[in-house]
Structure formats: structure tokens, C-alpha cells
Amino acid sequence: MTADHPHIRTTDLKRYYRRGKHEVRALDGVSVTVDRGEFVSLVGASGSGKTSLLNLMAGLDTPTGGTVEFDGVSLASIPRRERAHQRAKKIGMIFQSFNLISHYTALQNVETALYFDGTHHAERVRLATAALERLGLADRLTHRPADLSGGEQQRVAVARAVVKKPEILFADEPTGNLDYDNSRQIMSLMKQYNSEGLTVVLVTHNLDLARELSHKIVRMEYGRVVGSGAGAPPPGNPPGGDASP
Ligand SMILES: Nc1ncnc2c1ncn2[C@@H]1O[C@H](COP(=O)(O)OP(=O)(O)OP(=O)(O)O)[C@@H](O)[C@H]1O
Numbered sequence: 001m002t003a004d005h006p007h008i009r010t011t012d013l014k015r016y017y018r019r020g021k022h023e024v025r026a027l028d029g030v031s032v033t034v035d036r037g038e039f040v041s042l043v044g045a046s047g048s049g050k051t052s053l054l055n056l057m058a059g060l061d062t063p064t065g066g067t068v069e070f071d072g073v074s075l076a077s078i079p080r081r082e083r084a085h086q087r088a089k090k091i092g093m094i095f096q097s098f099n100l101i102s103h104y105t106a107l108q109n110v111e112t113a114l115y116f117d118g119t120h121h122a123e124r125v126r127l128a129t130a131a132l133e134r135l136g137l138a139d140r141l142t143h144r145p146a147d148l149s150g151g152e153q154q155r156v157a158v159a160r161a162v163v164k165k166p167e168i169l170f171a172d173e174p175t176g177n178l179d180y181d182n183s184r185q186i187m188s189l190m191k192q193y194n195s196e197g198l199t200v201v202l203v204t205h206n207l208d209l210a211r212e213l214s215h216k217i218v219r220m221e222y223g224r225v226v227g228s229g230a231g232a233p234p235p236g237n238p239p240g241g242d243a244s245p
């Protein structure tokens, strides 16, 4: 919509879970913004609320309080069906555990991302093949996940996330199960898509790579944001420009 709204904004976002008599405050008033084309990394200790925040931003979960807005429009104001459709169209997700369908080939796994909008089979195959080729998997199209390495499986998951040309990529520790070289490869692939305009929100424990690749790093502790600082210069700013907040 208009340029004066951030791509994503959360305002005083809360997510409380009830465990018997206890209440877990997974998120306790989180306000963050992500600009269009920005690469934002969420870091923090285990249990600090990173996944909870990502899932709320992606519309996979409903907050206990507060709002999530895309381009200034509150998610809660969009009817459920429309919200699901928008999510399918505009959002790609990658997870630590790849989440591929085990009895599907690499190609079929990527094609599934195009089911939602009625793309015809031949076109799905063409787009999915192109996405896999770009990720260096041209000769793995008919492999099933069990016959792929971890790095290859995650590249299939990246292809599945980006094949529909989403606006936003959410990634929850996508390199948590990968060795250093594969981690670096997956992160730099995300960075390439980001350079082409994709907004990226990444949860990671790898602070070095986060510093190298992200425009902004958001630190979480006990369900709150405790700091937000610059990584690489924001999109549009020349390298070496003032990137301080
Ligand atoms: N479904 C749930 N029911 C109850 N408590 C939950 C639930 N999901 C998460 N929590 C709690 O909320 C807090 C935040 O969890 P969350 O998964 O967001 O953390 P995280 O920062 O992603 O951690 P990790 O780095 O280990 O993935 C934790 O204390 C967790 O135990």
C-alpha cells in the first residue's frame, strides 16, 4: 500500500500460554517494525519468544493482545479466509526441520506451494523446476527427501518458500540442523533473494552470520525486545553510510 507504513509492524504484541495454574508469558509487549526489503534477524536465548513472535507475524497464531500489521493493515481486521489466502500468496516460510513431505519428490514438494492459486500443472512444474535449478538442484528433481543431504533438503525448502514469489520470507532457525558450509550457503541464498526485494525475518543463533547479512538485529529476552541494532547498512543506503539507529 502506501510507502509510509513499514512492511510489518507489531504493536505491544502479547502471547500468553496457560499451563495448568501457570501462565507463560512467551511474548510480553513486543513492538517491532520491519521495512520493505529489510533483512531482520531475531536473536535471543532459548525460550525468549522468537518462534512465538515469528508465528504471530506470519499469521499462524493469534495474539493474546496487541496487533500485527502488514502495510498498515491489521491482520485481525482481515476475514479469516482472506487472511489464509494472503498468507499463502505473500508469505514463504522455512523451518529448522525442513518440513518436506517425505513421499513427494523434490519437484513435487516445491510444486505444492503453487496449489493455492490454481496454477496449472505444467506451469507449476516449470516454475518449480526453475526454482530448484536456481538453487543448484537441477539433477535432484526426482529425489525424495530421504535421498537428499540436509543442505539439499533445506534448499528444496527454500525453493518451496520462494517459488510463488512471496513478499516476505520467515525463517525459523533454518540452519539449526546444518553444518557451517551449508549454513553459510542457505544464509547467502536468503540474502540474494533479499537483494532482489524480498523482506526477510530470520530467527537464528548464529550471531556472526546475522551481523554479516542483516540490516537490523532484534534481541529478545524473556518475551521482550531488549535491543535493536544495525547489522549491515539498510536497503538503499550505500555501504559505509551511517547505519546507526
Ligand atoms: N504451546 C505452548 N504452550 C505453553 N508454553 C509454550 C508454548 N509454546 C511456547 N511456549 C513457551 O513460551 C516461551 C517462548 O517459546 P518460543 O518457542 O517462542 O521460544 P524461542 O525463543 O523460539 O526458543 P528456541 O530458541 O528454543 O526455539 C517458552 O518458555 C516456551 O516454553
Ligand SMILES: [Mg+2]
Binding pocket: 050, 051, 052, 172
Ligand atoms: Mg524457537
